[in-house]
Amino acid sequence: MPHPKRVDMSESPGDDAAGETRTADTRERIMEATFRAVSEHGYADLRMRDIGAEMDLSRQVIHYHYDGKYDLLSSFLEYVIEQYEGSVEVEPGTDPKAELDARIDRCLLGPEFDEFSHWDRMKVYHELFAYAQNDDEHRAIFNDHYDHIRDSIVTVVEAGIAAGDFRDVDADLMGQLLTDVIHAARARRLALGHEDAPAEARRAIDEFVYESLLG
Amino acid sequence: MPHPKRVDMSESPGDDAAGETRTADTRERIMEATFRAVSEHGYADLRMRDIGAEMDLSRQVIHYHYDGKYDLLSSFLEYVIEQYEGSVEVEPGTDPKAELDARIDRCLLGPEFDEFSHWDRMKVYHELFAYAQNDDEHRAIFNDHYDHIRDSIVTVVEAGIAAGDFRDVDADLMGQLLTDVIHAARARRLALGHEDAPAEARRAIDEFVYESLLG
Numbered sequence: 001m002p003h004p005k006r007v008d009m010s011e012s013p014g015d016d017a018a019g020e021t022r023t024a025d026t027r028e029r030i031m032e033a034t035f036r037a038v039s040e041h042g043y044a045d046l047r048m049r050d051i052g053a054e055m056d057l058s059r060q061v062i063h064y065h066y067d068g069k070y071d072l073l074s075s076f077l078e079y080v081i082e083q084y085e086g087s088v089e090v091e092p093g094t095d096p097k098a099e100l101d102a103r104i105d106r107c108l109l110g111p112e113f114d115e116f117s118h119w120d121r122m123k124v125y126h127e128l129f130a131y132a133q134n135d136d137e138h139r140a141i142f143n144d145h146y147d148h149i150r151d152s153i154v155t156v157v158e159a160g161i162a163a164g165d166f167r168d169v170d171a172d173l174m175g176q177l178l179t180d181v182i183h184a185a186r187a188r189r190l191a192l193g194h195e196d197a198p199a200e201a202r203r204a205i206d207e208f209v210y211e212s213l214l215g
Numbered sequence: 216m217p218h219p220k221r222v223d224m225s226e227s228p229g230d231d232a233a234g235e236t237r238t239a240d241t242r243e244r245i246m247e248a249t250f251r252a253v254s255e256h257g258y259a260d261l262r263m264r265d266i267g268a269e270m271d272l273s274r275q276v277i278h279y280h281y282d283g284k285y286d287l288l289s290s291f292l293e294y295v296i297e298q299y300e301g302s303v304e305v306e307p308g309t310d311p312k313a314e315l316d317a318r319i320d321r322c323l324l325g326p327e328f329d330e331f332s333h334w335d336r337m338k339v340y341h342e343l344f345a346y347a348q349n350d351d352e353h354r355a356i357f358n359d360h361y362d363h364i365r366d367s368i369v370t371v372v373e374a375g376i377a378a379g380d381f382r383d384v385d386a387d388l389m390g391q392l393l394t395d396v397i398h399a400a401r402a403r404r405l406a407l408g409h410e411d412a413p414a415e416a417r418r419a420i421d422e423f424v425y426e427s428l429l430g
Contacts, residue, residue, distance in 0.1 A: 042349045044259030123348055130345030132406045133338055134257045143407050170422065177396065177419035180403065180412075184395035187402065191347045192358050197395075204392035207385065208427040 029055060030062055031079045034072065035116055035124065043127045048072075077128055077138060080121055081145045084111070088152075096160030097214070103153055104205065107182045108198040119190070126190050150179040157213070167215045174213065181205060244270060245277055246294045249287065250331055250339065258342045263287075292343055292353060295336055296360045299326070303367075311375030312429075318368055319420065322397045323413040334405070341405050365394040372428070382430045389428065396420060 033054035041050050048069055052059035066072040088106045090099050110118025132138040154175030160166035185201035188194045248269035256265050263284055267274035281287040303321045305314050325333025347354040369390030375381035400416035403409045 042346070044346065127345050127348065129402075129406050130342050131257070131259065133342065133408075139406070139408060146403075146407060173415065173419050174423060176415055177423055180396055180399035180416060180419075181392065183402065184399035187344075187398065188361075188395065191344050191354065192361060193348075193354060200388065200391055201395065204388050204395075208389060208392055208424055212423040212426050 026057065026061060027065065027075075027079075029057060030065060030072070031076055032115065034076045035120070038076075038124050038127070039116070039120055043073075043124070043131060046073075073128075074137060074141070077141050080125055080128075081141070083113070083121065084145075085148070096156050096163055096165050099156045100153070100160065103156060104178060104182065104202070107149060107179075108185060108202060122186055123190050126187055146179070149182075150175050153178050160213075166213050169213060174209075177209065178205065181209070241272065241276060242280065242290075242294075244272060245280060245287075246291055247330065249291045250335070253291075253339050253342070254331070254335055258288075258339070258346060261288075288343075289352060289356070292356050295340055295343075296356070298328075298336065299360075300363070311371050311378055311380050314371045315368065315375065318371060319393060319397065319417070322364060322394075323400060323417060337401055338405050341402055361394070364397075365390045368393050375428075381428050384428060389424075392424065393420065396424070 030051070034051050036054040037050040038046055040054075041047075046069070048062065049059070051062060051072070055061075062072065066075065088103050090102060094102075110122065112118075113121070128138060129142055132142050154171050157166060157169070157171040157174050161168055161171060181201050181204070185197040189197040194200075245266070249266050251269040252265040253261055255269075256262075261284070263277065264274070266277060266287070270276070277287065281290065303318050305317060309317075325337065327333075328336070343353060344357055347357050369386050372381060372384070372386040372389050376383055376386060396416050396419070400412040404412040409415075
């Protein structure tokens with residue numbers, strides 16, 4: 001989370017609600033500038049000045065909101081993840097198979113964004129993911145997010161078993177397998193440039209994994 | 216490949232065979248020093264001097280064999296991959312199911328090394344893999360290696376179908392799925408610290424994927 005060190009005086013004070021909106025706006029502008037900078041320069045070579053160059057705010061605003069590059073990048077990782085939380089909306093009464101399909105497709109293909117596509121965002125996510133092996137704080141953030149995705153799949157598998165729609169499989173293991181396949185297909189599309197990887201993964205799940213689930 | 220700019224004169228000349236052995240030894244010592252340096256500092260922060268600090272040879276030897284950090288890291292990537300090529304030996308007459316199991320286990324769990332475990336080596340591999348999205352030359356090297364692994368699995372699936380041991384599935388899609396699951400489990404163990412990821416992936420393949428293959 002960003003932690004403003006003092007009240008933002010760069011615009012007229014206004015009431016508290018307006019102040020909070022301004023801070024949220026500023027945070028979003030810094031985060032989107034970070035997207036542009038990481039997309040262009042990569043994570044390894046990123047400098048604070050690259051982020052400043054992508055903004056129409058003064059660079060001092062970054063230093064005012066964040067204690068250096070690492071603090072900014074940790075907030076940035078949480079910001080990227082937040083955009084995916086709760087992005088799957090399922091109508092009440094949807095059957096488990098349809099919900100599972102929707103969740104898998106959303107993870108594989110992503111929601112739509114105004115600026116920067118799902119794949120632009122995933123490029124940043126996967127680069128930070130690989131780097132998390134050297135970074136306990138980022139690793140913990142990714143673990144929370146990974147658990148969240150896997151658990152949302154496990155929950156719908158359990159619901160399908162309870163409803164008699166799915167066979168009585170090990171739901172945790174099935175949820176983990178599906179999460180792994182989704183993650184690998186995204187990584188392969190990004191790192192190796194295999195544009196068809198998500199569609200192939202979807203087809204492989206339908207042909208080879210659903211048989212165990214649906215009988 | 217490394218490209219010595221001139222004959223190595225750091226030891227007594229000897230004949231050509233001895234000279235080649237010396238060059239190969241020197242290359243291996245530089246590559247293993249690079250392993251130690253990348254393991255310690257990570258890929259993003261690596262400096263040539265870090266590699267020099269891990270060697271009992273003079274740093275000039277590195278500059279003598281490689282045109283800078285990028286050239287060295289490209290050779291290093293090929294060196295890491297070479298260690299895995301041909302590492303699965305299958306007895307003639309082994310049935311396709313046993314060969315497939317052996318190949319999956321080798322990819323998941325790795326061969327044994329004298330120095331640096333499979334996971335130390337995979338940590339470097341996966342970090343370079345993530346950065347390949349910014350690097351066409353490294354991406355091409357990884358694509359060759361990825362094709363090689365997937366093709367070795369597709370070949371044994373095809374052999375099993377021809378022998379009547381496996382059902383008549385889409386062998387390419389099955390090979391791709393298995394390669395993706397292996398890759399994801401390795402990435403998850405490394406980036407998220409899930410020590411059980413390879414064993415979970417093995418169990419998920421046995422429980423949920425083999426059913427489609429074996430009927």
